[in-house]
Amino acid sequence: MSTVTVTAETxxxxxxxxxxxxxxxxxxxxxPCRMFAPVFEAxxxxxxxxxxxxVDTEAEQELAAAAGITSIPTLMAFRGGVLVFSQPGxxxxxxxxxxxxxxxxxxxxxxSAAKARA
Numbered sequence: 001m002s003t004v005t006v007t008a009e010t011x012x013x014x015x016x017x018x019x020x021x022x023x024x025x026x027x028x029x030x031x032p033c034r035m036f037a038p039v040f041e042a043x044x045x046x047x048x049x050x051x052x053x054x055v056d057t058e059a060e061q062e063l064a065a066a067a068g069i070t071s072i073p074t075l076m077a078f079r080g081g082v083l084v085f086s087q088p089g090x091x092x093x094x095x096x097x098x099x100x101x102x103x104x105x106x107x108x109x110x111x112s113a114a115k116a117r118a
């Protein structure tokens with residue numbers, strides 16, 4: 001699956017419709033964002049079950065603010081509707097693949113407990 005644009009209007013539905021969602025918060029003027037973009041796109045290809053979304057922080061300033069984005073690129077990951085990862089910085093492909101493996105390994109019971117606490 002290739003990357004898709006995520007907006008404030010589509011965010012909730014995207015998270016609800018997919019078990020795993022990775023969001024790349026970026027901006028066109030950001031050099032590290034432009035360097036990370038092809039890595040994010042390439043890693044999306046062998047993972048058609050994961051939604052790889054891109055949030056343009058310039059177009060979606062309110063969404064970026066609500067998400068607490070203070071540095072870009074920032075990668076956020078959701079599993080079962082629960083935020084399980086958030087970190088600024090660009091990732092190498094192998095680091096992103098490792099993160100995906102860790103997210104896949106999360107026990108669904110832990111997710112249920114986290115939802116109950118929220």
